[in-house]
Amino acid sequence: MSEIVILSGSPSVNSRSDLVLRFLGRSLQNKGFKVTHVSIKDVPQDVLFEGKFDSPVVSQIAAKLQGARGVIVGSPVYKAAYTGVLKALIDLLPQDVLEDTPVFPLMTGGSPAHMLAIEYTLKPLLATLKGQNLKGVFVTDNHIDKTNTEQPIINIETHERLTKQLAYFVELLNRQKSPIV
Template identity: 60%
Template sequence: MSDIVVLSGSPSEFSRSDSVLKYLGTLLKREHFTVTHISIKDLPHEDIFQGKFDSPAIQDIARLIQNAKGFIVGSPVYKGAYSGVLKALLDIFPQDVLKHTPVLPIMTGGSPSHLLAIEYTLKPVLATLKGHNLKGLYLLDSQIDKYKEQPIIDDDILHRTKKQLQYFIEIVNNQASHVV
């Protein structure tokens, strides 16, 4: 079982979203969490696009998420929303896959005008899956250098990101201490 599951919804080979998510995974490992990083691009495309909710690969991922103490999901903004391939995957998960699970949603985009995409597109679908949404993070592409080990290059955003991650950790630990 993995303490935290991190899901990247970016289909790009070299993605800013993915680099930020991997960085957060590294920070979580330093806090002694086990982290499983899943990238949408590594999943069986046929299963996702044909809606095969009963495929072994999809069921394994759903089970991994259901058993996790926390879930982080990220995507670039495409046409004012998260990636379509992420939507296709989320659509075939069980309705309560995130039940009682703290969720940290993250989106990256080229413009501040897409800031509300996280509120109006990603968070509602995560709530439908019964996730406990945290505030979430929106990072501009200009604040990320995807080729660096620590990809967040804006100090204010880095501070805010670490603060949100710390809050996520507190929620995960608090929730874990109440499980009988």
């Protein structure tokens, strides 16, 4: 079994991003991977607002990310970028927290006009943490059925793009050298 960490940057309770991230997590579990979900909602507001680098919550999240064989980071598009709360958390993490780790970036948004947000905002942010970015996937909100938690992707092309990128992510993980114990 392998450890995959899925980090959600959505502050919304009814998040389309979270639905897609959970769908990807279930797909990975069906392939035999152990998946851990971390949400920005798990981090106390004062930790983010006051920049508490030494918070136990931040240390736990950093340890999960550093111990992961692969990471999926997802965020809705807010004002042409990832969420501010995701950035606040990332600012508190060690600079090399994703070093040499395959990272699958995912963004959701209301319109294809926001598609480049993944390229110009999220991927460069993850690269500063030394993650190995995959191509990633942008999903428009109208391709997500918020009432179907098991299979929220209702557009065939979007489902195929997600499946293809997830297969490539798994291939990268399987090519990694096994850790020496």
